[in-house]
Amino acid sequence: MGNPVNMTNHKPKQSADSSAGAIIEETPLIAGNHTFSSITEKISGVIEGPTPKMWWVLFSFSVSLLLILVGSVGFLIWEGTGIWGLNSPVGWGWAIVNFVFWVGIGHAGTLISAVLHLFRQKWRTSINRFAEAMTIFAVICALLFPTIHVGRIWVLYWFFPIPNQMSMWPNFRSPLLWDVFAVSIYFTVSLLFWYVGLVPDIATLRDRAKTRGKKIIYGILSLGWRGANRHWRHYELGYLILAGLSTPLVLSVHSVVSTDFATSIIPGWHTTIFPPYFVAGAIFSGFAMVMTLAIIARKAFGMEEFITVNHLEKMAKIIMVTGLMVGYAYSIEFFIAWYSGNDYERFTFINRALGPYAWAYWIMVSCNVIIPQFFWSKKLRTNVTVLFILSIFVNIGMWFERFVIITSSLSRDYLPSSWDYYSPSIWDIATFVGSFGLFFTLFLLFLRFLPMISMAEVKGVLPQADPHHPMYQKSGEAHENK
Amino acid sequence: MPKWGMVIDLNKCTGCGSCVNACRMENNIPVVGAEAAQEGRTMDWMQIITEYDGEYPNVRITHIPRPCFQCGNAPCVIVCPVHATFVNEDGLVGQVYYRCIGCRYCMNACPYTAKCFNYFKPETPKEYEVLLNPDVTRRMNGVVEKCSFCHHRLALAKDTARYEEREVREEDYQTACLEVCPTKAITFGDLDNQEHEVHHLMHSNRAFRLEESLGTDPKVYYLKREDK
Secondary structure (H helix, E strand, O other): OOOHHHOOOOOOOOOOHHHHHHOOOOOOOOOOOHHHHHHHHHHHHHHHOOOOOHHHHHHHHHHHHHHHHHHHHHHHHHHHHOOOOOOOOOOOOHHHHHHHHHHHOOOHHHHHHHHHHHHHOOOHOOOOOOOHHHHHEEEEEEEEHHHOOOHHHHHHHHOOOOOOOOOOOOOOOOHHHHHHHHHHHHHHHHHHHHHHHHHHHHHHHHHOOOOOHHHHHHHHOOOOOOOOOHHHHHHHHHHHHHHHHHHHHHHHHHHHHHOOOOHHOOOOOOOOOOOHHHHHHHHHHHHHHHHHHHHHHHHHHOOOOOOOOOHHHHHHHHHHHHHHHHHHHHHHHHHHHHHHHOOHHHHHHHHHHHHOOOOHHHHHHHHHHHHHHHHHHHHOOOOOHHHHHHHHHHHHHHHHHHHHHHHHHHHHHOOOHHHOOOOOOOOHHHHHHHHHHHHHHHHHHHHHHOOOHHHHHHHHHOOOOOOOHHHHOOOOOOOOOO | OEEEEEEEOHHHHHHHOOHHHHHHHHHHOOOOHHHHHHOOOOOOEEEEEEEOEEEEEOOOOHHHHHHHHOOOOOHHHHHOOOEEEEOOOOOEEOOOOOOOOOOHHHHHOOOOOOOEEEEOOOOOOHHHHHHHHEEEEEEEOOOOEOOOOOOOHHHHHHHHHHOOOOOOOOHHHOHHHHOOOOHHHHHHHHEEOOOOOHHHOOOOOOOOEOOOOOOOOOOOEEEEOOOO
C-alpha cells in the first residue's frame, strides 16, 4: 500500500501480442506526473494552507442548516411527534424515509474501502478516504432519525439489553432491534476502518505541523506512527482484517433495514425481494452521493489529477449496474404481485403507479431507471457536468423510492376504512433539510482538518511504487521514498 | 385458562355508536379535537367501520364495530422492540403504556389499524374530568394505546373471586361496549366454554373473522349480515 517495498505484484500490463513488441501503456490512475513528495505537498497543502473564503461561506450555510435541525428537533421533543404530518395508518413518515435514505448513502464508503480493497481495485485509493468519511457522516444522520422519531426519546435506552432492576429486556424478535445492532456495528466498524486508514496520513501531518497545538493533536491521533517496516506490516494486516469484517456488513446492514418492512404483513412490504433490492439501491444511491461530493471537492480543491475522469467513469459504471438491478427489482415486484394472485399485493402495486402517490412513483422510476441509462454512452459518462447533474437526480430518485415504499403501502393498508393521505408538515421538511446541514458541517470540517485523499495509499498506486520501475534499475534495489 | 373472545352480530348492529362512547368513557380516551380528527388522528379504541354496498338508491350499509381483535398470532407483538405490547397471562394482547417508547411499529404492523398514538400530551376537557375512570391509567405524550377488552374489569373480577375464594365466573367480566349495546349485538365470554352462547355463535354458519387469511387468529368473530 503506502510502503513501496511491499508492492511487488504491480507490473505494467502488456498486450496479448507482446511478441510483436507492442506494449500498451496502462492509463495512469494518478495524472500529472506526481512524485511521492508532490502528493504529500498537494494534499497536506489543503489542510496547512489558509482557509479558503468559499469554505467559510459553505460552512456558515451548513451550520445555519444544522441550527434548523437543532431547533426542529428541540421543538419536536418539547411538543411531541404530532408536529410531523403523521396520521393513523401512516405511523412512519419522513423520519423513516430519511433514515433509510441516509443509511443507503452510507453504503458506498464501505463498499469502496472494503470490498474494492479485497478485490484489489487500485482506483479506489483516490476516493476511498472521503467516501468513508461520507459513510460515517451519513450514518450519523441516519442514526439521528430513528432516535428522534420515537414518541419518548428519553426512554430510548430501553432498546439496549442493559441488565436492570426492573426485569426489562428488549424483544429480540423485533426487526427494529436488529436495526439498532446492525447500524451501530456498521458505524463502529466504519469508524475504525476510517481511522486506521488515517493513521499514516495523520503521522505525515504531525511531522509537517508547525504549531505546537497541531503537533500535539496530530501526535495523539497518529498513535506513535513512525513508518517503520513493522508498523506497515501490522497496519496492512489490521486494514485487511477490518476490510474482511466490513465486507459482510455492506450486505447485512441494508438487508436488516429492509426487514423492518419485509417482516411486517403490510402489502407492498411483505416481500422476500427486499434485502437484495435494498442493498442494490443502497450502493446505487451511495455511489451517486460519492460522485456528487467528489465532483465538488475535486473542483474546489484542484484535485483533478487525483480524482480523474477515469475514476468518475468507473463510478458511473457501478451506478449504471446497480441502477439496472434496482429497475429489475421494480419490475419483478410488479410481476410477483400479479403472479401471486394476491389481491392486496396487486392493488398495492397498481395503486403505487396510478394511485394518489403516482407522482412520487414516476419521479422514482424516471430518476432511478431512466437516468442511469445515459451512462451507456461513453461521451456522457466522461462529461463531468453531466455526471454531476445525473448523480443528483439519482439521489433524488432514491429518496423517493423510500418515500413510495413507506407511505404508499401504509396509507393503503388492508381496511379501506383506515386509508388516509400523508403529507409532510413544515417540521418534517425542516428536519430533513437540517440533516443535510449536519452532514455538510461534518464533511466540511473533515475537508479542512484531515487529508481528503489517502496520501499513503495513492502513493502506492504510482508507477514509482513498483520496485521494478525503471527508476530503480540503476541501483537495482527499491528506495524508501516518502 | 379461559380464552376471552367476542362475537358481534352484524345483523343486529345499527351503528348507533353507543359502544364507541362507552369505550371512551370507560377507558379515559383523550379528546383530540376536530382539527386532529381531520388530520386522521382520531383516538378510538372501538371504531365503527361502515361498509357501503350497491349503487344509489339500492344501497346496503353494514356497520362493523372494530375493537382490538386480541389476535392469537398478533403481528404487533412480534415487532415491538421493548415488549410493551405482549400476550398477557389471560391470553389478551396487553399494552403497557409506561413501557412503550412510541416507535409506532405496532401501529404499522396491525392490519386492522386498531392502535392509536398520542401525538401530543393527551387532554381531557375540564368538564369531563369528574367522569374519569379511576381504574384506568391515563396515558402520556408519545405512547401507543389500544382496546384492552376492558382488562381492568377482568383484574377486578379476579380480585373479587380471590377474596371470595372461588373461580372467576364469566358473568363477573363483561366489557363496556357490550353492556351498553342497545340491540345486544355483542356477545362476550370464554370461546372454549362449550356451554356459553359465544361458543355456539362462533361456530355458526354466518361466523367469519376480518382478514382471516393473514393468519392473525383474531378472537373477535363477526356474524355475517343477511337480508331477510
